[in-house]
Amino acid sequence: xQTIVTENEIWEILENVMDPEVxxxxxxxxxxxxxxxxxxxxxxxTITPTYSGCPAMNVIEINIKATLQAAGFNKxxxxxxxxxxxxxxxxxxxxxxxxxxxxxxxxxGRSIDEHALFGAEKKxxxxxxxxxxxxxxxxxxxxxxxxxxxxxxxxxxxxxFKCL
Amino acid sequence: MDIQKxxxxxxxxxxxxxxILGHRLSExxxxxxxxxxxxxxxxxxxxxxxxxxxxxxxxGEIEGKGRTEDDLAFLRDITAYRNVLLVEQPxxxxxxxxxxxxxxxNYSFHFYTALLQSTDETLAAIAEKSLKEVRYHLRxxxxxxxxxxxxxxxSNQKMQKALNQMWMYNGELLTMNxxxxxxxxxxxGVDLEALKPACEAKLAEILAAATLEMPTGTWxxxxxKEGKHSEHLxxxxxxxxxxxxxxxxxxx
Numbered sequence: 001x002q003t004i005v006t007e008n009e010i011w012e013i014l015e016n017v018m019d020p021e022v023x024x025x026x027x028x029x030x031x032x033x034x035x036x037x038x039x040x041x042x043x044x045x046t047i048t049p050t051y052s053g054c055p056a057m058n059v060i061e062i063n064i065k066a067t068l069q070a071a072g073f074n075k076x077x078x079x080x081x082x083x084x085x086x087x088x089x090x091x092x093x094x095x096x097x098x099x100x101x102x103x104x105x106x107x108x109g110r111s112i113d114e115h116a117l118f119g120a121e122k123k124x125x126x127x128x129x130x131x132x133x134x135x136x137x138x139x140x141x142x143x144x145x146x147x148x149x150x151x152x153x154x155x156x157x158x159x160x161f162k163c164l
Numbered sequence: 165m166d167i168q169k170x171x172x173x174x175x176x177x178x179x180x181x182x183x184i185l186g187h188r189l190s191e192x193x194x195x196x197x198x199x200x201x202x203x204x205x206x207x208x209x210x211x212x213x214x215x216x217x218x219x220x221x222x223x224g225e226i227e228g229k230g231r232t233e234d235d236l237a238f239l240r241d242i243t244a245y246r247n248v249l250l251v252e253q254p255x256x257x258x259x260x261x262x263x264x265x266x267x268x269x270n271y272s273f274h275f276y277t278a279l280l281q282s283t284d285e286t287l288a289a290i291a292e293k294s295l296k297e298v299r300y301h302l303r304x305x306x307x308x309x310x311x312x313x314x315x316x317x318x319s320n321q322k323m324q325k326a327l328n329q330m331w332m333y334n335g336e337l338l339t340m341n342x343x344x345x346x347x348x349x350x351x352x353g354v355d356l357e358a359l360k361p362a363c364e365a366k367l368a369e370i371l372a373a374a375t376l377e378m379p380t381g382t383w384x385x386x387x388x389k390e391g392k393h394s395e396h397l398x399x400x401x402x403x404x405x406x407x408x409x410x411x412x413x414x415x416x
Contacts, residue, residue: 053211082218087296141203144210
């Protein structure tokens with residue numbers, strides 16, 4: 001039986017593929033999926049890494065294939081591109097809310113900002129108590145995409161999804 | 165030298181620079197002076213090894229002999245490595261590591277910015293991706309240059325000593341060889357000479373803020389780009405390649 005699938009349906013299925021390191025975000029929320037094309041029932045999904053060394057990319061590729069195959073698509077290829085380079089600007093608003101609820105402060109402002117050295121530090125609100133009285137402990141956190149912060153009011157340390 | 169051969173050599177060099185420096189930084193894993201810096205250095209190592217993977221993968225494609233990025237990383241001998249001598253220098257102490265990192269980040273920020281204009285689409289794409297990461301690296305190493313240089317008397321002395329001893333490895337980054345000239349003429353490579361004013365200005369700015377003295381030596385060590393390495397690289401490769409040499413094709 002020949003069924004006609006639209007690219008939108010594939011996008012909807014991909015919303016169930018979660019990022020392995022931030023499991024509240026789908027690869028669609030994260031902006032890692034750049035394109036979906038269907039030619040003669042073969043699906044090609046184009047993805048881009050958040051960081052060059054992101055160790056989650058292989059798992060994401062495997063999960064995309066497995067999820068689509070479970071939905072009945074047998075011919076699936078995943079292509080990786082580097083340009084345009086991934087940016088936190090592609091995080092959906094829904095994705096940012098999910099991050100906050102999960103305890104990770106979402107990126108503040110746009111990525112295309114000062115690369116001036118020692119630009120003023122951004123005010124990052126604590127995802128636990130919402131206080132702006134926070135301090136960056138390290139530009140580099142538990143994964144490449146996060147910085148480590150501490151809240152001076154509730155004293156909780158937290159991850160900040162930094163602008164890229 | 166034909167363009168294809170030069171492009172392979174060039175891409176290999178960029179990949180080897182990132183791979184070897186990434187490996188060096190990874191040696192700090194579990195040994196950082198404090199937890200945050202341990203994590204920072206391993207994060208930077210991961211970025212560099214990711215960049216190396218893209219670059220060596222592309223080098224394998226250019227060569228066209230079916231070698232993968234893993235083959236290039238784990239099965240080449242020392243004279244086939246094209247990295248500059250700076251990145252293979254030992255970590256010594258935190259001061260040495262920071263000075264080495266700052267030299268490399270200052271170069272790679274300006275280099276990748278220029279490489280965005282390459283007519284080679286893959287190199288331009290890798291530059292675009294890497295540059296975003298390098299900005300964070302440069303900020304990190306610059307901040308530590310200043311914090312330690314303008315810190316205590318002891319930290320200042322350690323930084324000045326590291327700066328003086330690493331200085332002779334800073335020149336090779338921006339020294340053109342035949343590969344650079346062939347690819348510059350082809351619109352693919354970067355004019356390294358043209359990057360000098362911006363790199364020197366940044367260096368002067370950071371050293372001034374760090375209250376460190378600019379070294380005055382003019383003799384610069386070179387040879388890495390042509391495969392002439394210090395013995396340090398042999399030890400790195402012995403450790404890095406051991407598993408694939410002892411158990412060829414091992415996977416897990």
